[in-house]
Amino acid sequence: MTTFRTSGRAIVLVVAVALTLFVAACGDSGDDKADLTVANQWVKAVPQGQMTAAFGVLTNTTDSDIHVTAASSPAAGRMELHEVVPGVGGAMQMRQKDGGFVISAHGSLELTPGGYHLMMFDLPAPLTPGEDVAITLTLFDGSTTSFSAQVRDFAGANEDYGPGHGMPTSTTAPGA
Numbered sequence: 001m002t003t004f005r006t007s008g009r010a011i012v013l014v015v016a017v018a019l020t021l022f023v024a025a026c027g028d029s030g031d032d033k034a035d036l037t038v039a040n041q042w043v044k045a046v047p048q049g050q051m052t053a054a055f056g057v058l059t060n061t062t063d064s065d066i067h068v069t070a071a072s073s074p075a076a077g078r079m080e081l082h083e084v085v086p087g088v089g090g091a092m093q094m095r096q097k098d099g100g101f102v103i104s105a106h107g108s109l110e111l112t113p114g115g116y117h118l119m120m121f122d123l124p125a126p127l128t129p130g131e132d133v134a135i136t137l138t139l140f141d142g143s144t145t146s147f148s149a150q151v152r153d154f155a156g157a158n159e160d161y162g163p164g165h166g167m168p169t170s171t172t173a174p175g176a
């Protein structure tokens with residue numbers, strides 16, 4: 001019995017040490033990506049509905065191209081990297097950007113309504129102006145960079161980041 005208890009405690013200790021090392025490793029890789037900066041970032045307010053998009057200017061301060069391969073946010077069930085292209089019949093349609101976004105060495109990429117944007121699907125709750133939304137970008141090397149974007153009202157252009165904008169009206173996109 002005594003032997004059993006001792007080995008039990010030993011196992012708990014080993015697990016605790018392993019968890020500590022794991023957390024430390026994650027912390028290390030999280031904050032070393034200051035070479036991709038984000039400016040003027042914002043998210044379109046959504047009083048109702050489940051889709052919106054985030055915009056801003058991504059700037060690469062390094063000597064090599066940076067590829068953004070994915071995005072995520074606690075304010076969205078899932079996110080995609082989108083571009084807007086002429087579709088059938090000339091209407092503008094948005095779709096996933098093949099290979100993600102590329103920000104060239106010492107260059108910038110503007111994410112703007114009607115152009116590149118960070119698409120947000122399956123919002124669990126409406127987004128009201130003034131709210132802050134956390135967004136994390138994943139880069140090609142697996143590292144991540146996070147920022148906070150303010151929710152703003154936007155009704156400009158003819159952009160409608162809601163159901164029907166070149167997308168099925170179902171919130172379940174194909175291939176999801």
Ligand SMILES: [Cu+2]
Nearest residue numbers: 053082094119
């Ligand atoms: Cu989109």
